[in-house]
Amino acid sequence: MKSDVILLGHGSGGKLSHQLLDDIIIPALSGVATRDQNDSAILPAVSGELAFTTDSYVVDPIFFPGGCIGDLAINGTVNDLAMAGAKPLAISVGLIMEEGLPVSDLQEILAAMRTAADKAGVNIVTGDTKVVPHGKADKIFINTAGIGVVRNGIAVSGSGARPGDKVLINGTVGDHGMAVLASREGLELESDIRSDCAELHSLVEVILEAGGDNVHVLRDPTRGGVATTLKEICAQSEVDIELTETDIPVRENVGGACAILGLDPLFVANEGKLLAIVTEDVTDKILTVMRSHETGREAAIIGTVVGTGEGKLSLQTAIGGRRSIEMLAGEQLPRIC
Amino acid sequence: MKSDVILLGHGSGGKLSHQLLDDIIIPALSGVATRDQNDSAILPAVSGELAFTTDSYVVDPIFFPGGCIGDLAINGTVNDLAMAGAKPLAISVGLIMEEGLPVSDLQEILAAMRTAADKAGVNIVTGDTKVVPHGKADKIFINTAGIGVVRNGIAVSGSGARPGDKVLINGTVGDHGMAVLASREGLELESDIRSDCAELHSLVEVILEAGGDNVHVLRDPTRGGVATTLKEICAQSEVDIELTETDIPVRENVGGACAILGLDPLFVANEGKLLAIVTEDVTDKILTVMRSHETGREAAIIGTVVGTGEGKLSLQTAIGGRRSIEMLAGEQLPRIC
DSSP states (O other): OOOSBOOGGGGSSSHHHHHHIIIIIHHHHTOOOGGGOOSSEEEOOOOSOEEEEEEEEOOSSSEETTEEHHHHHHHHHHHHHHHTTEEEEEEEEEEEEETTOBHHHHHHHHHHHHHHHHHHTOEEEEEEEEEEOTTSSOSEEEEEEEEEEEOTTOOOOTTOOOTTOEEEESSOSSHHHHHHHHHHHTOGGGGTOOOOOOOOHHHHHHHHHHHGGGEEEEEOOOTTHHHHHHHHHHHHHTEEEEEEGGGSOOOHHHHHHHHHHTOOGGGSOOSSOOEEEEOGGGHHHHHHHHHTSTTOTTOEEEEEEEEESSOOEEEEOTTSOEEEEOOOSSOSSTTOO | OOOSBOOGGGGSSSHHHHHHIIIIIHHHHTOOOGGGOOSSEEEOOOOSOEEEEEEEEOOSSSEETTEEHHHHHHHHHHHHHHTTTEEEEEEEEEEEEETTOBHHHHHHHHHHHHHHHHHHTOEEEEEEEEEEOTTSSOSEEEEEEEEEEEOTTOOOOTTOOOTTOEEEESSOSSHHHHHHHHHHHTOGGGGTOOOOOOOOHHHHHHHHHHHGGGEEEEEOOOTTHHHHHHHHHHHHHTEEEEEEGGGSOOOHHHHHHHHHHTOOGGGSOOSSOOEEEEOGGGHHHHHHHHHTSTTOTTOEEEEEEEEESSOOEEEEOTTSOEEEEOOOSSOSSTTOO
8 A cells, every 4th residue: 555544546446446455455354355356245055034234333533442443343233133143144344434544543443343253253245445535524434234144943022021021231331432432522531441342142142042032132232321222122022121220230430420421321332231131030040151251240130021011111229219211312422333 | 303404313322313213214214113123134034145245325416317325325235236146135224424414305315215125126124323413424325235145056256257258238338427427516417417327136137037157247337437347357357358439338428528527438437237248149139138128228249358367458449449448546536426
């Protein structure tokens, strides 16, 4: 690469595009040279239902404590597949870059994508690169789409919660959102708070192995946090859920930062957390396997599905009261993922 | 919808996001309400190899004569699947919107997406919406990814061209690129030139039916145009290709605009064109079926695969000379798709 920043010509489809692909992008992501590439990747036949999902990532800043837009873009899509009870098979990557992006930043992002993909055991098989003039985008936006194969006999869904089920989470809430916010705003607390960005596919494997079809719902509480995700599940399953505030794990520095900024950690984004709603009889077994897993050491039971029909989410507070939780009307933390 | 422009809150994951999804996006694209949605769409099992592709669309302007970013985003991905010999199955949509985008523009774009998807017989099954602050993107960027099922026994590839094969195109070159450029720059010629944006899946069906495995290469010459695409095929197949200038269909107004602006129509983007490289014996048969199809009426034989090893693309010019064609070094027409 002769230029150390991205130029408009790198999105032209011509010589500069091929150079960027051959020298930088393809060696980092997939290793399949442009001369062997076609308009589509071809994947071997699979048996079973397919899961298909997509997300675009516009996080600001693109590098933050605990991760960057690259691993976020892989883990986010891997996790959406995992939440469908699917084994991730292949990922596509669409890059939209702003003219002037340092090539070294792109390289660091691509390396993070590859590391995350390898860790989740998924291949990046196809992609696309666009460049827009300076000022028409913000550094880099990444879209990933993913295909997975649904495990035989597994049908987890947001509509699966039943009265009596327990709500589990695999660790502390709000870490990702507060890490990004602190990093963006240059807050003093920045160095302490790290994003929880991680793949959850391997955790889902052990949960489903332990719980089988007693696992009713799996969902990752990203944008909107635990509260918004549980409100969605309440509506989809037509049930009420009661949370117990003192049971919800929150890191002290995250809780402190939220208190200072007037944010509720239940509404702050996570990128390495899942909510599992399971029948009561398998709760302890699942909690045990979660706590034995790298991304579940601080797993906890945080609530119970209590009734049908209302779609109400409520919180038993630390001081003994009970409050109803509603979705936020507007934007709490823009560009958090 | 209470606001007639997109707000940051529409990307929050909270109430405004749900309202945008339930009131505007989902009715337009898929009809599956948010309450029935999960992190991934689930597709029935299929037999056969899968084709998987993605493209991001950043075209400027977002509306142009003959189409808009919406139908472009569907047709582009449908066509990439079709060029792999695959039947399109499902499409994902990732929207990145700039705060302040008129909701009416979004609605027009979504309607164009749905119309294009219906025409190509493909379902939009999953999606994602992000909003970035004003000035951090340019109106709207769309990513689509697509899954298709590869037809039994079909193995078209950029590496399949063989000496003696004929190069066919389904109509005039350069229409899309010049329509977008004229529209962007407000050129007088704008009203005359329309994008050729169209789905090519149904055309590929009749070509493969007529030609079977005598169809060696299918490729849509989008960014970089016919010249860049054929240069790629020359390299992938390790062959030389000779084109005959007088055989290449170019609309008079497109040719005229190119001449005025110093552009070569062979390098200008198309969005409803395909190159088919086929054995000589089926050429006439395929030309006939192409010309009987809605998107192939002006189909023509434009060149021949002549030799192996060099990867050279050359043009027999109208005045009897021969010139070598190389990929352009930089950017000819930014943000054309």
